[in-house]
Amino acid sequence: MSTTGLKAQVEQALAAVINPRHGRDIMSAGMVREVTVDPSGAVTFTFVLTREDPGSLARQARKAAAAVPGVSGVQMKVVDSAGAGERQASGPSGRPAAPTPPPPPPPPTPDEMPSLGKVLAISSGKGGVGKSTVSANLAAALARDGHRVALMDADIYGPNIPRMFGANAKPEVQGGKIQPLEAHGVKLMSLGFIVERDAPAIWRGPIIMKIITQFLKDVAWGELDYFLVDLPPGTGDAQLSLTQIVRLHGAIIVTTPQEMAVGDSLRGAKMFERVGVGVVGIVENMSYFVCPDCHARSDIFLAGGGSRLAAELGVPLLGQIPLQAGMAELADRGEPIVVSQPESPAGMALRELARTVAARTAGLAPALPITAAPR
Ligand SMILES: Nc1ncnc2c1ncn2[C@@H]1O[C@H](COP(=O)(O)OP(=O)(O)O)[C@@H](O)[C@H]1O
Ligand SMILES: [Mg+2]
Structure with a gap:
C-alpha cells in the first residue's frame, strides 16, 4: 500500500479515539499533528495534551495507530498544549468541530524577550518585608553602575x-x-x-494577566540589561501570569530574619521552581542595625530567617540589608537610599547586593518553557 493510503488509515484509526473530556475524537479536536508514514510503515506524530486531558489518551492513540495493518512502529511526541493547544479545533482533518463549548484557552507559552536583558522577579512570602524597597534600590544601584535597567511594578494591589x-x-x-x-x-x-x-481585591486571573501582558509587550522598554519585576507577596495570579508571559531568568526572594515560619517564602520559591524558574538567591532585609553614633553592628533579631531559607532551598544568601532609621521617609521623598545616602549602612549593603546579583545572573539563561506532558 502507498504511504499516503496507510497515512489515511492511521488517521482514520486515530479518529476513532474519543477524548472523554469533551466527547470529540482526537483528530477533529486537533490533538494529533504532523502525521508521517515512511515506506517501511513507521508512523510518527505529535500528540497535544492539555493539563485536563487524561494521560491514558496518549497510550490509546499509540495503540490505535499501531493496530493498523502495515504499520511497523509508532513514534509519538507528546507535548503540552501550551502554545500549541486546541486552537485548531476543527483539526487538520478539516472536519467541522462538534458543537461542544470551546475548551478553555491553553496557557500561553512564555516568550523569550532578549531585549529586556536578564528578567528577574522579586518576590516574598508576605508583605511588608521590604520587597519594594529592595526592588527599587536594586534597580537604582544597577543603573548607577552603568547598566540599562527597568523596573516593572506588578504589585497591582499595592503599587508603591x-x-x-x-x-x-x-x-x-x-x-x-x-x-x-x-x-x-x-x-x-x-x-x-x-x-x-x-x-480592588477582586482583580484576578484574566485581568491581571492582561495588565501584565500589556506592561511587558506594549511598553517601549527599549534595549535593557536588567528587567526587574516587583511582584505582590505570595503565590497568586501575578506570579503565574508573569511566568506564562515571559521567560524569566530567575527569582529573588526577600525575607526578614525574624520570619519564624519560613513557610510562606518557601512556598513562593517552590512555585517558581515548579514552573522551571530558578531561585537566584535570598535577600534578608532588616537584618541588623548599625548604631549611627558608635557604628557598632547589633543583630537585633537572632532568628536568621534568611540563611535558614537559603539553606533549605540550597541557594545563596545574596545579601543582608540592615535596618535603617529614616528609610521610610527617604522612600516617601522618592529617593532610593542607594541614590540619596549611598554610603549609609543600608546604602552600601544594597549596592553590594546589586553587584552580587549582577555576578550571579551573568551566565543565566532564561527558563525553558515546560513542554512535557504533566504526570
Ligand atoms: N532596611 C530597612 N530599614 C528600614 N526600613 C525599611 C527597610 N526596608 C524596608 N523598610 C520600610 O518598611 C516598610 C515596608 O517596606 P516595603 O518595601 O514597602 O515592603 P513590601 O514591598 O515587601 O511590602 C516601608 O515603610 C519601608 O520604607
Ligand atoms: Mg511592596
Whole structure:
C-alpha cells in the first residue's frame, strides 16, 4: 500500500479515539499533528495534551495507530498544549468541530524577550518585608553602575514603586506604545501611574494577566540589561501570569530574619521552581542595625530567617540589608537610599547586593518553557 493510503488509515484509526473530556475524537479536536508514514510503515506524530486531558489518551492513540495493518512502529511526541493547544479545533482533518463549548484557552507559552536583558522577579512570602524597597534600590544601584535597567511594578494591589521613585505622571502613548517613565536612571511602569487608587481585591486571573501582558509587550522598554519585576507577596495570579508571559531568568526572594515560619517564602520559591524558574538567591532585609553614633553592628533579631531559607532551598544568601532609621521617609521623598545616602549602612549593603546579583545572573539563561506532558 502507498504511504499516503496507510497515512489515511492511521488517521482514520486515530479518529476513532474519543477524548472523554469533551466527547470529540482526537483528530477533529486537533490533538494529533504532523502525521508521517515512511515506506517501511513507521508512523510518527505529535500528540497535544492539555493539563485536563487524561494521560491514558496518549497510550490509546499509540495503540490505535499501531493496530493498523502495515504499520511497523509508532513514534509519538507528546507535548503540552501550551502554545500549541486546541486552537485548531476543527483539526487538520478539516472536519467541522462538534458543537461542544470551546475548551478553555491553553496557557500561553512564555516568550523569550532578549531585549529586556536578564528578567528577574522579586518576590516574598508576605508583605511588608521590604520587597519594594529592595526592588527599587536594586534597580537604582544597577543603573548607577552603568547598566540599562527597568523596573516593572506588578504589585497591582499595592503599587508603591511610583512613590519610591517620586514618579507619578501619566505615561504617554507614542506610536501605539506606552512610554515608560524614568527616574534615577531606571525605566518604570506601574499601575499606580494609570489608576488613582489601589486595585480592588477582586482583580484576578484574566485581568491581571492582561495588565501584565500589556506592561511587558506594549511598553517601549527599549534595549535593557536588567528587567526587574516587583511582584505582590505570595503565590497568586501575578506570579503565574508573569511566568506564562515571559521567560524569566530567575527569582529573588526577600525575607526578614525574624520570619519564624519560613513557610510562606518557601512556598513562593517552590512555585517558581515548579514552573522551571530558578531561585537566584535570598535577600534578608532588616537584618541588623548599625548604631549611627558608635557604628557598632547589633543583630537585633537572632532568628536568621534568611540563611535558614537559603539553606533549605540550597541557594545563596545574596545579601543582608540592615535596618535603617529614616528609610521610610527617604522612600516617601522618592529617593532610593542607594541614590540619596549611598554610603549609609543600608546604602552600601544594597549596592553590594546589586553587584552580587549582577555576578550571579551573568551566565543565566532564561527558563525553558515546560513542554512535557504533566504526570
Ligand atoms: N532596611 C530597612 N530599614 C528600614 N526600613 C525599611 C527597610 N526596608 C524596608 N523598610 C520600610 O518598611 C516598610 C515596608 O517596606 P516595603 O518595601 O514597602 O515592603 P513590601 O514591598 O515587601 O511590602 C516601608 O515603610 C519601608 O520604607
Ligand atoms: Mg511592596
